Amino acid sequence: MAKPLQFRLGDTAICFEIGAKVDKKALYGYAKRIAEKDGKPLSRGILLADGRLLPTNAVSTLKADPDGSPVEEVRTLIDDQPAELKPSSFDVESPLEAVSMSELATFQVTDVYPLTGSGLGPGLYRTTFNYRKSHSPKDALLLVRSDQAFLLTGIGKRSTFLSLSVAYDFFDAEGESDDADDLDFSMV
Amino acid sequence: MPITLHLEYQGKSARVDLHGLPPEKPKVLARNFTSAGEVSTSRLVTGARKNAAVDFAALVAGDPELDLALAGTPIDADSVTPAWFDPADPAPKPIGDFADVDIVYDASDQEKVRRPHLVRHSNLNELHPVKLGKRLPAVEALTQFAFKQTLQLAHVDGLTHEFLQTLARDLAQKSEVAVLGAGPKGNQPLVIREAGTAYRAFLHGEVDHEGRYRLLLLLSDQELKLPERSTAEIE
Numbered sequence: 001m002a003k004p005l006q007f008r009l010g011d012t013a014i015c016f017e018i019g020a021k022v023d024k025k026a027l028y029g030y031a032k033r034i035a036e037k038d039g040k041p042l043s044r045g046i047l048l049a050d051g052r053l054l055p056t057n058a059v060s061t062l063k064a065d066p067d068g069s070p071v072e073e074v075r076t077l078i079d080d081q082p083a084e085l086k087p088s089s090f091d092v093e094s095p096l097e098a099v100s101m102s103e104l105a106t107f108q109v110t111d112v113y114p115l116t117g118s119g120l121g122p123g124l125y126r127t128t129f130n131y132r133k134s135h136s137p138k139d140a141l142l143l144v145r146s147d148q149a150f151l152l153t154g155i156g157k158r159s160t161f162l163s164l165s166v167a168y169d170f171f172d173a174e175g176e177s178d179d180a181d182d183l184d185f186s187m188v
Numbered sequence: 189m190p191i192t193l194h195l196e197y198q199g200k201s202a203r204v205d206l207h208g209l210p211p212e213k214p215k216v217l218a219r220n221f222t223s224a225g226e227v228s229t230s231r232l233v234t235g236a237r238k239n240a241a242v243d244f245a246a247l248v249a250g251d252p253e254l255d256l257a258l259a260g261t262p263i264d265a266d267s268v269t270p271a272w273f274d275p276a277d278p279a280p281k282p283i284g285d286f287a288d289v290d291i292v293y294d295a296s297d298q299e300k301v302r303r304p305h306l307v308r309h310s311n312l313n314e315l316h317p318v319k320l321g322k323r324l325p326a327v328e329a330l331t332q333f334a335f336k337q338t339l340q341l342a343h344v345d346g347l348t349h350e351f352l353q354t355l356a357r358d359l360a361q362k363s364e365v366a367v368l369g370a371g372p373k374g375n376q377p378l379v380i381r382e383a384g385t386a387y388r389a390f391l392h393g394e395v396d397h398e399g400r401y402r403l404l405l406l407l408s409d410q411e412l413k414l415p416e417r418s419t420a421e422i423e
Contacts, residue, residue, distance in 0.1 A: 026415040029294040033305055035272040035286040042286055046263065047271040053280055055273075057238045058255070059231050059263055067224040074220045074227055083218060104330040105338065105392045105404050106209065112334050114414055136216045143412070145331055150412055152334065156212035159340050161400035164349050166342050171190070171207035 002116060005089055005151075007127065007142070009096040009120065016117035016142075018151060023112070076135055083135040089128070096125040096142060106157045107141055115142070115149040122146055129153050191380065193341065193405075195368075196317035202351045203313065205342045206380075206405060235259025295415060308379045308386055311370040319374030320366040320391065329365040329390055333408040336387070337380075341403040356401035359393030366391040368405070378407065385409060 002017035024030070035042040046054045063070070076083040101124050122144050129151060130137035138153040160170050190205035220227035235256050246252045271282035288305035312318060324332075343349035359366060368389040370376040377386035387407035394402045 022410075022413075022415060024410045026295060027410060027413070029292065029300070031290040031292045031306070034289050034291060035283075036289055037274070037283055037286045040274065040276075042272040042283060043275040045271050045273050045280070045282075047269045047282055049267045052258070053271060053273055053282060054233065054258070055238075055275075055280075058234055058236065060234045062230050062232050063220070063227050064230055065222045065224040065227045067222075070222045070224075070227055072222050074222055076218050076220050078216055078218050101327050101330050102394075104335065105406060106212075107335070108337055109334040109410075110336075112410065112412065135218050139213070143331060145412075148412075148414065157209035157338055158212050159209050159338075159402055159404060161394070161396050161398075161402045162342055162349075162352075163398070163400045164343075164346065170210070171340070171342075 003090055005115075006093040007096050007120075007125075008093050009098070009125065012119065013093065014096070014117070014119040016115040016120075016149065016151075019114040019116065021111050021113055078135060085133050085135060086130055086137050088133050089130045089137070094127045094129070096120075096127050099124050099126045099141075103141065103156070104143070106159055107139075107152065107154050108157060109152045109154040110138075111153045113151040113153075115151055117149065120144050120149070190342070191339070192313040194313045194317040195341075196319045196374075197351065197355050200351065201317040202348045203344070204348050204352060205344055206312070206339045207342055209338055209340055231263040231265075233258040233261045233263065307383050310382050310384065311376065311379050314370070316370070316372045316374075318368050318370050318378065318389075321369050321374055322367045323362070323364040324367065324390075326359075326363045326365045326392065329406075330392075332412055333388070333390070333406075334410045334412055335390075335406045335408050336410070337407040339380075339405040339407070341391075341405060352403055353395070353399070353401045355391075356393035356403045357395045359391065359403075360395050365406075380407070 002019050005016050005018050007014045007016065035044070044056050046056060046059060048054065063074075076085075103124060103126070120142070125142040125144070127140050127142055128137040129140040139156055140151055140153045143150045143152060160167070190207050192203050193206045194201060194203050235254055235258065237253050237255050272286055273280040273283055290303050290305050292300045292303065294300050341352055343352050368374075368378060368391055370378050378389040379386050387409050390406040390408070392404045392406055396402075
């Protein structure tokens with residue numbers, strides 16, 4: 001079911017309805033990997049060190065502090081500072097900033113949501129998206145085409161122009177250790 | 189460590205570097221605390237038999253849905269291993285000689301075909317170079333596909349600098365993006381890493397006023413469009 005999202009571009013308020021996420025499964029199908037023997041599908045389990053076999057659904061994930069399950073409210077810290085819980089995008093108006101289409105070349109998309117609405121001309125707009133209340137809203141681009149609009153969430157990347165000498169530290173290349181000055185002849 | 193891309197352009201081929209890109213914003217590291225200390229995630233044995241075949245009489249007589257021998261035991265990822273077993277076996281034991289199968293479903297969740305599990309191999313640095321194919325207007329390509337990963341091409345010496353700079357200038361002057369293809373015919377999707385996902389690849393080039401170039405490899409496995417059944421519902 002479509003839910004309304006409120007945006008603001010300058011002095012203009014714009015409303016879009018967001019549809020269900022579109023992934024490649026919905027567009028093209030998918031392949032499911034299974035193990036089978038003699039035509040019968042097998043279940044996946046966990047083999048313990050003592051040889052006992054547990055089905056996967058016998059194991060669960062639990063969040064605990066050193067005393068066990070948390071009794072008091074859990075505090076979240078980001079960079080050792082108390083983190084603020086940001087509201088869901090469905091509860092607030094999100095700002096839009098018009099950007100160049102070339103931003104799409106350096107934006108790694110994680111989710112695609114179709115949008116229905118009007119009031120925004122064709123182009124690309126930078127915003128953020130928080131489906132539920134969280135500490136870190138995701139970066140997002142709102143793409144308006146003549147036939148359809150999409151909300152793309154993901155991660156923006158930085159690139160650089162390259163001259164004859166390449167600044168490899170820009171790409172976070174691993175540092176190379178200097179060779180020791182002394183030759184080592186213990187090559188056993 | 190950069191990846192090597194064997195690329196062909198205008199009848200010449202060269203091996204160049206492919207680099208990942210740093211994020212625009214630093215990664216946010218969130219940690220949770222109580223007065224007792226940091227909250228961390230653990231895997232534990234629940235003690236519940238979720239698939240136990242039980243009936244009313246068995247439930248009254250005992251607790252067949254519980255297996256409390258290991259309940260609450262933490263699971264250390266370094267001391268366990270995955271195993272496959274027959275769920276119908278009353279005394280399940282690991283089975284080693286099984287077939288690894290892919291079941292392929294279409295977009296409407298209907299089974300299409302079964303095949304041996306497909307493992308894709310990296311095809312960026314093969315005997316046959318990755319070739320430039322069809323050209324698309326840059327804006328059209330950027331708005332028709334969802335790019336899941338972006339890598340940057342970089343030269344390794346003076347010759348490859350000229351090779352890539354010329355290619356980038358060609359694309360930038362025409363405001364075009366080139367579709368890349370691997371394999372002998374240059375029409376296969378690109379697989380970046382061993383056992384990786386296959387992507388359709390596009391090359392986006394720019395040159396600045398100082399003559400520096402930027403060539404980005406855009407990888408996509410999804411078009412920006414609605415599923416067919418959504419379109420049919422709207423109509």
